[in-house]
Each structure stands twice: as structure tokens, then as C-alpha cells.
Amino acid sequence: MMISVILISLVLFLLSAQFLNMQWKSRGFPPGPTPFPIIGSIWWINFRADHQSLKKLAKTYGNICTLWLGHRPMMVLYGFQAVKNGLTNNSEDVSGRLQTYIFNKLADGKGILVSNGLIWKQQRHFGFGTLRKLGMGNKGMERGIQTEARYLVEFFRDKEGEAVDPSFPIVHAVSNVICAVVFGHRFSLEDKTFHQLIEAFDYIVAFGNSRFYYMCEMFPWFAEHLPGPLKKARFSRDFVCSFVRQEIKSHREKGRRDEPEDFIDFYLKQLEKTKNVPNSTFDEDNMLQSVFDLFLGGSETTATTLRWALLYMLVYPDIQDKVQKELDAVLSPSHLICYEDRKKLPYTNAVVHEILRFSSIVLITIPREAVKDTTVLGYHVPKGTLIMANVDSALFDPDYWETPHQFNPGHFLDKGGNFVTREAFLAFSAGHRACPGETMAKMELFIMFCSLLQKFKFTLPEGVKEINTDFVFGSTMKPHPYKLCAVLR
Template identity: 40%
Template sequence: MDSIVSEFGSFVNWDVRSLLLFTAVFILTADYFKNRQPGSFPPGPRALPIVGNIFTVDYKRTHESMTQLAERYGDVYSLRMGQAWVVVLNKFEVLKEALVNQKDILGDRPHLPLVQDITHGLGLLFSSGNTWKQQRRFALSTLRNFGFGKKSIEAVILDEFTHCAKDFNSHKGKPFNPHLTINNTVSNIICSLVFGHRFEYGDEKFMKLMTWFGKSLQIQASIWAQLYNSFPWLMRRLPGPHQTVQHMFNDAKDFIRVEIKEHKQNWDPSDQRDYIDCYLNEIQMGKGQVEDAFDEENLVICVLDLFVAGSETTSTTLRWAFLYMAKYPEIQAKVQDEIDKVIGQSRQPSMEDRANLPYTDAVIHEIQRMGNVIPLSLPHSTNKEIQLGGYTIPKGVTIIPNLTSVMFDKNEWETPNTFNPGHFLNEEGKFVKPAAFIPFSAGKRLCPGESLAKMELFLFFTSFMQHFTFSMPAGVKPVMDFQFGVTLAPRSYEICITSL
């Protein structure tokens, strides 16, 4: 009897092993055939079963990691992230061919579950097709009516600078972290256009919102986000930073809903004060129309997108600017000398001064190049088959434009890894902008806030240089290390800002 039981147990044991072995072989075989690509597809590093190349990339410096992979696999190469294929584009000519010459094929965004769970395909940044076209057209025309990119917004920027200067002066030249103040300063410009008012620097709810955005942009570019996008059915059920992102954005959306509710209580269609008022009017006018994409949920996501796009990148660039001026006091002094000669101390800067401040303009552009604030741009998606770099890329593949490979290309810049304003000056000392300078990306999905960002950077930076000197605390050297995320931000630092 014992021998029979023993034989049966042995049979069951081998049967379970066989089943497990068969299952493993089946999964691996299915994974291989499902993800097999033709020879015309861009090459890339060998992918592991199931997870692909998720662990090939160093997520603390993804942009550098992807640039190094291009040295081995070429300017157009592929990565398999879980079950999805990604093609990384490197160097200016490749990006130009893709984003400009074939812009219609790359006009959509990929389906990223983490982003999708937050935006539901709405808004300005990650929507596609007709929804995106409608929202972008409306946002640009509406904001332009409120001074977006026009001379009338100069007064708003310069007035906000006076609030910031007052805050900076309150520290009396002692070391402090300017992060939240400069975030608030820049955000107040888009707030004036969207909400119709600014927020005081001591507003706790608003400051918390600014902190959330910075943290969430870091998490969205982490391995947690990649795992979520690759295996959403699993990651939605697991705790981790990917859940924190969702909570942060839900709180941000609640903050925006309160603003919208207040607008609705005082809303007068004949007196449209800001973007929200105009959007509410558009909702009212579009009721009953089948293809209308204007509703309150879309308004919430659009405002969220305008917040992030209209504040985070510019404020991060200015934080880099303070560090670079402290690191290179001779460059800072040269900028201040040029401003003294052209503007002096008796009046505020104007955009009209830009043509007469070539060195200052060159320094701003070099800060943007070296700061490399959007190192991998935002991802695109092919809406049909495309030929790039001699390879065939099918429909539905995610495309990553590696802006880092352009901003630090030794074939485009004389000293790519050195801070050198001369990159933007000709032999006569006049400002020139090389074609390879594309910090706002290019093509159909070019950053919609580019004109405002350029104005903010020039007026804020020139005003700071006109009134302050930036230096590190005694015995402290500037650390130029970065915190990788969707935006590339400097690590937290303290600085001395002394009034001139």
C-alpha cells in the first residue's frame, strides 16, 4: 500500500513539474513570437523575456543612459519596455527628419497607463487627435487674448518680479533655498492668465501644490512609472510611489475644481476675466453638439497641464541660472556690466532691450542648453508606418526624442560639456542661435508655452542680474548635479542673494 501511495505521489509531483515547465516554455515562446520584429526594425540591446529592457536603463540618469546606448546601437535604436516597443531618436538631423519633416505621423502621444489613469486622455499635453487639436487651438487663442506672448504680459512679469525681489531681500544676503519662491514667482504668471489672480508666497495650499508637481515629475520618470506602464493590471494593486503620484494629482485636481467652482459662482458671460471664464463659456455654447470636447473634466486637466507646462520648466531653468552665475562670477559680472550700460538702474528691462543685450541673451540660452530641462522631451507615437534612419517603424510605437543627444553633440557645439556663452555669439559679438538649439522640442507638438517661457526667462533673468549678485555660502562650492525626472532639476541648494 505504501509503495502505491509513494508511486502516486511521485507521479503527481512530476505532473506538477511538467505543468510548470510547460507553462514556462509556453510563456517564453509566446513572448518571443509576440515581440519578434523584422530585420528592418531598429536594432537595440538584447531584451529579457516578459520585462524586456526595463532594467537596461539607469533611471537616475535616463537621458545619459539612452545617449550612451546610441553610441553602440546608432542614432535610431529600439528598447522593449515590458510588452511595448520604444524607439529612441538621437542627433539633430534625425530629430528634424522625424519631428518636422514627418510631423503628421508623430503628432500623437502614446497610451501610457499611469498618465491615462490621471488624465483619461484629456487635456493639452497627453491628448491626441481631435481632442488635442481642439484644446490646443482654444488654449492658444484664448491665452493670446489675455496677453500670452504679447507686450501686455510684460507688466505682469515685471510686477511679479517686485514681489520676488522683496522676498529675496528679506533674507538679507544670508543663505536660503530659493526653490519654492521662484516656483511661486513663475507660476503666478500662468495663474494670472488662467485664474485671473496671483497667489501670495505664504499661501500654504499653493506652496504644497508646487511641491507636489516637482515630486510627481520625478516619480513619473522613475522605474516605478515604467513598471506601471508595462504592467498596469498588477501595479494598480501594489503600493509604491506610483500610487503617490495619483494621490498628488488628485489633490491638485481638487484644488483646481475649487477655483472653477468659485468662477462659476461669479461667472458673467459678458465679462470673461481669464481662461477658466472663457472655457466655461465654451462649455455653455457647445452643449448638445456631438463632437464637442469641452466639459468641466477636460477643463480641470487643461488647467493642470497649463500649470505644469507653464511653470515647472521656466522655474527650473531659473534655479539652474542662479547656480551657474554663482559658479562663474566672471560671467555674472559681465552680464551685469552689459545691463548697466544698456538699461542702468533707473528703469525695468523690456523685451525691446533684448537686441541690445547679446551677451545676456547668449548666457540665458547657454543656461537652457546646459540645464537641459526637458532632456527626453515628451514621448510621441506613430499613427502609421514611418521610415527613419533607414529603418521601418510600424504604427503604434512610442518615439522618444532624445534632446540631450542634440544639446551636447560635439558636432554641433564647440565645447559641448562646458558652460560657454560663446556658443551663441558670432565673431562680432552678436547673438546667433544655432539650429540645433531645440530645448522646446520641434514640430507639431512643440511646447505651446514657448513664447511665454522665452519672455519670462529674459525679463526675470535680466531683472535678477540688474538687482542682485548670486554667490554660494562661505566654503561651499556649487554642486551642478541633477535630480532626474520628466524635468531635469538641480539638487536642492542654498544660495546667497545680495542686493546691488
């Protein structure tokens, strides 16, 4: 009995000491909910970084506030000014990526997306330099996108106006663009392995902003021994890695390093070139993870945005009609859509940008980490502090958008009907960790969207009166499954 009392007293003492220590540490940070031992203050947003909880957090504590992920402080930025300045002022100082239990399980600090230091600099520089060689942002990439747009048009034409869920054909078309660049080949719509690949990525993305994700980060010892979402996420990642390893093996056997045709070829050539270079981070693990990251970044977000694009055309048929009238007035029916056409199609270009703004598929950036003591928005930020930017709040900031909660292409048009850029358009984030695939994503979205609307009028299936425009919560905000009819114009 006495031992139990002593143990309980000791635990209470340690918890109290940690509680007081956390209050002391939180003095120099922006205001926020009271942090408690072990759980921090993430409980305040109910272990879920969604629209309402982050809005409530900002309303209570201000546009710059602090949450504690366990014992780690995390600055939360809300609204355009806080997000922009927080990510771009002293941008290099906050360019780190947090190394957490889950990230280490899924990436182990390798590749491009969640790596740091020399690995991040070398892999990112090589990765996107190689993508440029393979045509990113120019005619080489454009031809690949036009090819997939043609297959997508053929898919809908074959359905002859019957009701169909557009999700998988869209994912298939968008993913095949990056597949051709990374693997050197595309997949057919019936390929079972490709279906499994997409399902695996879908699960990893859904897991990434779930309540279970936050619980795993806070109680890793607990998550390690339980079956469930984490185990399935690791299984999904292992499946993808097994597939990529097979692709690498196949590329090695073909031996095209003298005349590389795709990303894996270029990486194998780089391995040979740097095998005796000190401090080189080029190895098979980084190659595998870089391929994983490029596939994830080059497919998930653009496919989700295109799904929203067609859904909005069902919701706003008048806007669909205006886009088609502009396409008809400027381009001939046989014209092959190219990215340069956006300069002649200001209304259509504005609609594409409004789709990106209004769908706001990434609510928050993957948290960044201060790589050294620095200053963020007037606050002293010690090395290791996390920074989480609510990008969604910039895209809906009432101080910078006339009708933030309405789908309004006029946000990107001046009084003369000319396309204009907007400073609060941070759909691709900002600073050192901004999305480097922005140009590629815009090319894909514009070419595929215009190619579809040039050929089809999209309508609701017979008998469907209501459209669900709520999102399915996850790392990206997807629309609920829906069906449409593509009627040949």
C-alpha cells in the same frame, strides 16, 4: 506532480513562443538590445532614461535604435540630426501620445499634454488661442511677468544679503504668472494651499521618470495593489484636481462669461457655446485636465531653469559680471526690464540661451506614437510604435557645439558679438508636439533673470567653497538644494 510539470511546460512554451515572436517583429526595426517576454528590453537602461544609459545605448547600437517597453517597440533618437529629422519629417504621422497605464490613471486621455486625436486638436487649439487672447507673447503677458519679477526682487531685498534658498520664491514667482492667466489671481508667498499645490506637482514630476514609473508601466497589475509612489502620485493629482474644481465652482458663481477675464472664464463660455455641437470635446473633465496641463507646463520647467540660472552665476562669477556690465551700459538703473531689451543685450541674451542649453532640464521628450504606418529616418514604422527623442543629446552634440560640455555663452554669439540662433538648440523640442509655450518661457526667464541681476550681485554664503552642479534625476533635472546671498548693488 504531473499537473505541475504540465503547467511549467506550458508556461515555458508560451514564453518561448513570445520570445520568438518578438525576435520576428523586431527584424524591421533599428537595432537594439534583445527583447524578452514581459520585460522587453527596457532592462538594458536599468529602467531609467538618464544621460549615461542613453549615451551607452547610442554608442552600442547607433543614433537610431530600438528599446521594447514590454511588447511595444520604442525607437530612441540620439544626436541632433536623428532628433530633428525624426520629429519633423512626417511630423504629423508621429504626433500621437502613448496611452499607457500611468497616463490613463493620471489624465485619462483628456486635456492637452497626453491626449490624442480630436481631443488634442480641439483642446490645444482652444487652449493656446485663449492664452494669446490673454496676452501670451505680448505686452499683456509681459506686465504680469514684470509684476512677479518685482515681487521676487523685493523678496531678496528683504533678506538683506543673508544666505537663502531661492527655490520656493522662484517657483512662487513663475507659477503666479500662469496662475494669473488661468485662475485670474495670484497667491501670496505664505499661502498654505499654494505650498501644497507646488508639493503635489513636484511629486508628480519626480515620479514621471523614476524607476518605479517604468515598473508600473510594465507590471500594472502589480503596481495597482501596492502602496508607494504610484498611490502618492494619484493622491497628489487628486489634490490638484480638487483645487481646480473649487476654482471652476468659484468662477461659475461669479458668472463672468460675457466678459471673461481668465482661462477658466473663457472655457466656461466655450462650454455654453458648444453644448449642442456634435463631436465637441469641450466638457468639464477636459477643462480640468487642460488647466492641470497649463499649470504644469507654465511653471515647472521655467522655475527649474531659473534656479539653474542663479546657480550658474555663482559658479561663473565672471559671466555674472559681464552680464551686469552690459545691463549697466545699456539700461538705466530704474529701467523696467522688458522682453524687447534682449535685442540691445546680445551677451545677456546669449547667457540666457546657454542656461537653457547647458541645464538641459528635459532629457527626453514624452514619447510620441505613430498614429499610422509611416517612415522615420528610413525605417518602416508601424502604427502604434513609440518614438522617444533624447533632446539632451542634441544640446550637447559635439558636431554642432564648439565646447558642448562647457558653459559658454559664445555658442550664441558671432565674431562681432551679435546674438545668433543655433539650429541644434532644441530645448523646446520640435515637430507637432513642440512646446507651444516657448515664447512665454523665454520671456519669463529673460525678464526675471535680468531684473535680478540688475539689482543684485549673487555670491556664495560665507564658508561655502564647493558648489554641487549635479542634477536631481526626474522628469525634469533639478539642481540640488543650495543657498546664495543676494547683495544689493
